[in-house]
Amino acid sequence: MTQRIPPPAADDLTFPYPDPPPPGAVAAVAPGVLWLRMPLPFALDHINLWVLEDGDGWTLVDTGIATDATRALWDQVLAGPLAGRPVRRLICTHFHPDHMGLSGWLTRRLDVPLWAPLGEWAFGRQLAAMSDATFTSLCHALYRPAGCAPDDLALVETRGNVYRRRVTPHPYALTRLMDGQVLPIGAHDWRVVVGHGHAPEHAGLWCRDLGLLISGDQVLPRISPNVSVWPTEPTADPLSLFLDSLTRWRALLPDDLLVLPSHGLPFRGLHARLEVLSHHHDARLDETEAECRAAPLSAAAMLPRLFKRALDDHQFFFALGETLAHLHHLEARGRLRRIMGTDGVTRFAATG
């Protein structure tokens, strides 16, 4: 185990806008930059969306999940605070259903193009097109060797392809966003800053003039963004990608930005937050390695050692994916090795 510098205090963050806008309303966080919230039917009960003044129109950033409640709130916002100016385009930061869930519905309803990274759009499209049976078989192929109990495997079957139920079919056409690209939106330039690990090709948007970063889920103020191995990419090491992105964003982005995250409140203290997230994973990795030193462990056996609170079904699969991400990262670093059991379960043993 290496000696590490203690992390900065989480309280290094400040929150200049403590009051989120009520449902169906917007709040300005900078000239021409509006904040709105949509409800989510999970423990994490909201998502922040952003609307940017774009000449005589608007650019929307992210959509909310595909529920009637979100659709009704969009109707209210479009007929209320956004009325009188046309929407010019929709930008989606990444494919997750709370961000891209209504991309099909909104782009058709408003007759506007979708702008997103190719990896996000393509991944979202292929996942939305997958049958319940195919998705279930991919889940079993990952979760059975991870040591999941029959009850958990049965739950996978009951849930099927939950992604498909939380989105409207995504548009077939895309305007592609790429890392480093600069988008003129209204009077300001916004630079695309791609991050990896939470999603394949997650787009953040940085406006130097306004001192703003739309961070999506790549950096959140109070929770650690989920970094998971998913059934569609079972051998992945997303945590290496995520940690590399934290380092890259720390080097690229100034510390004094107002960060507009998808969950929680706008905050200042970007560098402190990036360091806290990095330290959080370092500590989790040390913990995971230490647990495997006593005896080789499967992902399912490791999960309750890392996540000690009660988890609902939705959180269980996030936690399992995240546990696998830590195991795969340690294996890639040579700190763990995998042992294929005669029972078909993969366990991880410490090498040091």
Ligand SMILES: [Zn+2]
């Ligand atoms: Zn996300």
